[in-house]
Amino acid sequence: MELKNIVSMVSRSGRQLQRYNQGQRQVVGCIPYRFKGSKMGSDVNLEDALEVLVISAQRKGKGMLFPKGGWESDESIKEAALRESVEEAGVFGTVEGALGTWCFKSKGNDSYYEGHMFPLLVEEQLEFWPEKNIRQRHWVSVPKAKEVCQYSWMKEALDLLVTRLESTPSSDL
Numbered sequence: 062m063e064l065k066n067i068v069s070m071v072s073r074s075g076r077q078l079q080r081y082n083q084g085q086r087q088v089v090g091c092i093p094y095r096f097k098g099s100k101m102g103s104d105v106n107l108e109d110a111l112e113v114l115v116i117s118a119q120r121k122g123k124g125m126l127f128p129k130g131g132w133e134s135d136e137s138i139k140e141a142a143l144r145e146s147v148e149e150a151g152v153f154g155t156v157e158g159a160l161g162t163w164c165f166k167s168k169g170n171d172s173y174y175e176g177h178m179f180p181l182l183v184e185e186q187l188e189f190w191p192e193k194n195i196r197q198r199h200w201v202s203v204p205k206a207k208e209v210c211q212y213s214w215m216k217e218a219l220d221l222l223v224t225r226l227e228s229t230p231s232s233d234l
Contacts, residue, residue: 078133085164085173089141090129090215091181092160092222093152095200107227113206113219114183116150117197123168124211125199127218129176142179150198151190154183160221163214178218180225 080087093114115125128149132141139156146152157180166173201209203223207216 078135080132080134082175085175087132087175087177088129089132089138089145089177089179090127091142091146091156091179092127092215092219093146093150093154093181093183094222095183107223108203111203111223111226112200113203113222114150114152114198114200115206115209116199118211119192119195125206125209126211127178127215129178129215132177138177139179142177142181146181147187148191149196151187151193152181152183152198153185153187154181156181160218160225163217165212165214168211176214178215180222 095112095114096110097112098110113127116128118124118126128146130141130145130149132138136144138159142156143153146154160178160180163176163178164173165176203219206219210216210219
């Protein structure tokens with residue numbers, strides 16, 4: 062059964078199933094993206110055609126970021142990435158190959174995390190999603206995302222996504 066068919070209107074919570082690696086909580090996230098218009102042509106600049114979806118942090122005034130959250134023991138890493146995108150941003154799509162893994166320090170406490178990021182080619186945007194009442198979502202350009210994203214490791218993941226997409230023949234996009 063597709064995850065899409067069993068979306069709960071409540072986000073998962075708690076740490077009972079949370080994965081850790083050498084004491085670091087493992088988190089998984091996606092960079093939801095789409096292309097303006099139907100397809101990219103050879104005469105279209107990637108940065109002009111590409112949009113990414115950023116969401117507001119749960120706490121007011123804490124900036125924008127890409128959807129991310131805990132990787133739990135009852136799901137694969139790609140299932141966790143898609144679940145977080147559905148819960149936090151209300152988008153479905155294809156989770157593509159990993160962009161990388163980063164070690165980062167929490168902005169809220171002294172904990173260290175292991176963050177895994179994936180591109181998500183968005184195929185559907187939901188009108189209602191679990192965190193709609195606590196988050197805002199905005200489609201923005203790559204330069205704007207780099208400006209507003211609060212995490213340097215997420216900006217690095219975005220750079221890797223752009224590099225990957227630039228090296229993909231436009232006929233494959």
